[in-house]
Amino acid sequence: MKNKYKASIFFLFFIFCFVVFYKGLNNPNIYTPNIKVKKNIPLFKAKDFNSKVYINSEKIFDENKYYIVNIWASWCVPCIKEHPLLMELSINQSIKIIGLNYRDNLNNAKKFINEYGNPYTQILIDSDGTLAVEFGAYGVPETLIIDKNKKIIKKFVGPINEETVQEIKSIIK
Amino acid sequence: MLANQIGYYSLILGLLFSFLLCGVSIRDFNNSNKRVNQNIFTLLFLQLTFVVVSFLSLILSFVNSDFGNETVFNNSHTTKPIFYKIVGTWGNHEGSLLLWILVLTLFIFLFLVKSREQPKKYRILTLLFQQLIIIGFFLFVLTTSNPFNYLFPTPAEGLGLNPILQDPALAIHPPLLYLGYVGSSIIFSASLAAVTQNYISKKWGQHIKKWILISWVFLTIGIMLGSIWAYYELGWGGFWFWDPVENVSLMPWLTLTALLHCILVLERRTALTSWVVILSITTFTLSMCGTFLVRSGILNSVHTFANDPARGIFILIFLFILIFLALGIFFLFHKENKKDLNNFFWLSRESSIMVNNWFMMYFLSVVLIGTVYPIFLDVISSEKISVGPPFYHKLIAPFLAPFLLFMALGPKLQWIKSKIEKKNSLIIFFIISVVLTFSILKNITVDFLFYTILISAAFFLFFTTLKKLFSKKFINVSQVIAHFGFSLFILAILFNGILSSEIITNIKVGEKYNFNKSEIFFKKIEEKKEINFNSIIGHFRITNEKGKVVELKPEIRIYNQPEIITSEADIKTTLLEDKFLVMNIVKGDEYFNIRYQIKPFMLWIWVSVLLLSLGGLISLFKNKYEK
Numbered sequence: 001m002k003n004k005y006k007a008s009i010f011f012l013f014f015i016f017c018f019v020v021f022y023k024g025l026n027n028p029n030i031y032t033p034n035i036k037v038k039k040n041i042p043l044f045k046a047k048d049f050n051s052k053v054y055i056n057s058e059k060i061f062d063e064n065k066y067y068i069v070n071i072w073a074s075w076c077v078p079c080i081k082e083h084p085l086l087m088e089l090s091i092n093q094s095i096k097i098i099g100l101n102y103r104d105n106l107n108n109a110k111k112f113i114n115e116y117g118n119p120y121t122q123i124l125i126d127s128d129g130t131l132a133v134e135f136g137a138y139g140v141p142e143t144l145i146i147d148k149n150k151k152i153i154k155k156f157v158g159p160i161n162e163e164t165v166q167e168i169k170s171i172i173k
Numbered sequence: 174m175l176a177n178q179i180g181y182y183s184l185i186l187g188l189l190f191s192f193l194l195c196g197v198s199i200r201d202f203n204n205s206n207k208r209v210n211q212n213i214f215t216l217l218f219l220q221l222t223f224v225v226v227s228f229l230s231l232i233l234s235f236v237n238s239d240f241g242n243e244t245v246f247n248n249s250h251t252t253k254p255i256f257y258k259i260v261g262t263w264g265n266h267e268g269s270l271l272l273w274i275l276v277l278t279l280f281i282f283l284f285l286v287k288s289r290e291q292p293k294k295y296r297i298l299t300l301l302f303q304q305l306i307i308i309g310f311f312l313f314v315l316t317t318s319n320p321f322n323y324l325f326p327t328p329a330e331g332l333g334l335n336p337i338l339q340d341p342a343l344a345i346h347p348p349l350l351y352l353g354y355v356g357s358s359i360i361f362s363a364s365l366a367a368v369t370q371n372y373i374s375k376k377w378g379q380h381i382k383k384w385i386l387i388s389w390v391f392l393t394i395g396i397m398l399g400s401i402w403a404y405y406e407l408g409w410g411g412f413w414f415w416d417p418v419e420n421v422s423l424m425p426w427l428t429l430t431a432l433l434h435c436i437l438v439l440e441r442r443t444a445l446t447s448w449v450v451i452l453s454i455t456t457f458t459l460s461m462c463g464t465f466l467v468r469s470g471i472l473n474s475v476h477t478f479a480n481d482p483a484r485g486i487f488i489l490i491f492l493f494i495l496i497f498l499a500l501g502i503f504f505l506f507h508k509e510n511k512k513d514l515n516n517f518f519w520l521s522r523e524s525s526i527m528v529n530n531w532f533m534m535y536f537l538s539v540v541l542i543g544t545v546y547p548i549f550l551d552v553i554s555s556e557k558i559s560v561g562p563p564f565y566h567k568l569i570a571p572f573l574a575p576f577l578l579f580m581a582l583g584p585k586l587q588w589i590k591s592k593i594e595k596k597n598s599l600i601i602f603f604i605i606s607v608v609l610t611f612s613i614l615k616n617i618t619v620d621f622l623f624y625t626i627l628i629s630a631a632f633f634l635f636f637t638t639l640k641k642l643f644s645k646k647f648i649n650v651s652q653v654i655a656h657f658g659f660s661l662f663i664l665a666i667l668f669n670g671i672l673s674s675e676i677i678t679n680i681k682v683g684e685k686y687n688f689n690k691s692e693i694f695f696k697k698i699e700e701k702k703e704i705n706f707n708s709i710i711g712h713f714r715i716t717n718e719k720g721k722v723v724e725l726k727p728e729i730r731i732y733n734q735p736e737i738i739t740s741e742a743d744i745k746t747t748l749l750e751d752k753f754l755v756m757n758i759v760k761g762d763e764y765f766n767i768r769y770q771i772k773p774f775m776l777w778i779w780v781s782v783l784l785l786s787l788g789g790l791i792s793l794f795k796n797k798y799e800k
Contacts, residue, residue: 003504004504006504007500007504010500010504011497011500014493014496014497014500017493018489018493020548020549020552020553021465021489021548022486022489023552024548024549024551024552025485025486025489052679052766105738105739105740105757106740106757106758106766107729107738107739107740107757107758108737108738108739110758111737111738129561133561
């Protein structure tokens with residue numbers, strides 16, 4: 001009797017696991033978390049992609065503009081997909097796009113930029129992924145919107161699409 | 174083109190033989206004849222032959238660069254050296270699954286040949302369960318990942334093999350890992366068969382131990398090779414990143430290690446039977462679960478070759494069919510042998526093995542939760558999180574110290590009932606360990622108390638096993654070597670973590686860079702041409718504070734197909750430390766960006782893992798069991 005009880009618990013547990021995994025498979029890979037408290041951008045020091053000089057975060061976000069922080073890597077396939085949209089956003093003069101090159105090989109990253117274009121006003125190197133953690137990132141790609149008060153107001157996990165671009169544009173207006 | 178056809182039809186024939194084998198086995202199962210029907214051996218041999226033919230024809234397609242084959246087209250190129258053409262066969266999703274089937278059929282054939290002393294019904298049932306797994310994989314390959322899809326018109330050139338995969342370590346890493354994984358499938362089938370036949374006994378324990386050791390040794394070396402590859406090819410400057418892919422290989426290793434220790438009890442007397450069965454089931458389930466997590470695209474990683482949800486769903490359903498089958502069999506047939514189970518004193522070798530089991534289960538749950546929790550959370554609350562190294566370090570490290578102490582003391586206990594002997598030498602060793610750790614750590618600025626406890630425990634295990642190693646009585650050599658290897662492993666990674674240092678700077682030819690009384694001198698640049706890449710080699714001379722000189726030649730490779738630039742680190746390995754130098758091009762500039770790392774005791778990490786597997790190997794080839 002006791003055995004039957006145990007067995008049914010086990011079966012139920014594994015059925016639950018199955019359902020979770022099944023749903024996980026079909027989950028879309030883009031996601032917009034709710035940001036209830038607008039967080040300040042973290043203070044950090046990061047190496048610039050081109051000059052290889054360390055820059056303070058205050059200096060990066062010093063203009064009275066909207067900033068977009070985009071976390072990307074050359075090995076990340078979805079990053080290639082969202083890149084044209086970033087290029088489209090980069091035409092807009094009222095925003096600055098900062099690229100955070102996440103756990104990447106520098107040469108591959110350069111190759112990536114040469115091939116797909118450079119939408120970023122500045123690229124920071126995050127070779128061990130700690131900077132992305134500072135920003136509370138979940139993975140690559142990820143896009144954060146920072147308002148004029150230097151607060152993170154929106155976050156897009158996964159590659160951005162046409163809809164997100166419209167949303168970003170409406171936020172900036 | 175012909176090879177392609179042969180490969181495809183051999184694969185289908187292999188599947189047909191599976192069905193035939195099931196039919197013949199079921200008929201033979203009820204036959205009163207004491208011996209297994211000879212036809213089964215013939216059929217099994219034919220099945221193996223067809224899978225081998227299929228695999229060889231895929232290799233042939235790769236060697237001939239037959240781009241009419243979709244797998245070859247996606248993963249090879251005419252300019253690849255022959256070695257990487259062959260290696261490319263299993264460097265992709267489809268080919269690696271074919272390799273998986275090859276190992277599955279090979280192992281069950283060997284199992285049947287090598288188990289002649291075992292009861293007939295048990296052997297046939299094992300064969301049936303194993304064929305079930307094989308059929309699952311055949312269907313998976315044929316329906317979702319056929320390696321012999323052909324393209325028309327035939328493309329003139331292939332897309333090329335990912336350069337990070339063009340590496341000798343990667344040529345043997347997947348096959349070895351698969352031998353480990355698939356070995357666990359035999360343990361799975363055999364334990365299910367033994368449960369239904371109520372045959373979980375001393376005799377079964379002695380017989381299955383060999384298979385457990387085989388998969389354990391292969392799994393250990395397979396994981397190590399993957400780690401070596403990540404160390405010098407990914408260039409992240411470390412050997413373990415707690416990446417989901419690494420975790421899924423570690424999880425079956427933990428359960429297999431626990432199983433290995435349980436079987437030491439079972440081969441003496443019928444005890445811990447539930448543990449043995451459950452661990453056998455979990456080990457294989459975790460291997461399959463790893464395949465699912467890595468191949469379905471539910472987690473993104475270096476190993477996610479293609480993101481095809483159909484594949485994920487297939488493996489998921491297959492995995493759960495196996496889980497439910499195993500659970501059903503376990504609950505229906507397994508009878509706990511009550512009178513024997515708790516028949517050992519609290520201070521005995523058996524109870525120390527139980528302690529080991531619980532430690533392993535703890536480590537397993539930490540790794541398991543870290544790996545799957547993000548998926549669960551995502552589905553249930555659509556919140557996303559990522560779990561990084563600090564999570565694992567925080568949860569594992571505190572339990573490592575008592576675990577090491579138990580590892581040192583456990584083997585000193587007698588079976589069934591014991592008291593600790595030779596207390597004096599143990600106390601002396603303990604004091605030496607603490608003092609030694611203290612004197613080493615006092616000059617280093619680290620989290621002092623934490624590291625003192627951890628390193629003392631590791632030293633304690635190190636000394637106690639070292640003493641055993643030099644005592645002339647060769648009792649339990651395999652265990653002593655394995656435990657010694659483990660203490661060395663922990664010491665090496667701890668000191669590596671504490672003492673590593675790194676310099677990153679930009680430098681041009683002819684320039685010198687000075688740091689802490691050391692100097693890096695960039696002598697010159699050399700260019701070279703190979704068939705599949707061009708390379709730029711930097712010549713560096715590094716003088717350390719004692720005036721010792723090392724020459725390092727890191728390389729930048731520009732692969733032609735696909736056009737990718739990779740940095741090859743130059744690593745000088747000495748007994749005490751690795752000197753690791755990588756360089757990168759800084760665009761439009763004569764400067765190169767270099768990263769110079771000193772990583773102490775890297776060599777010892779690999780050596781200790783080899784010692785660990787050597788322990789397993791010795792145990793495998795030793796006929797008499799340990800005292």
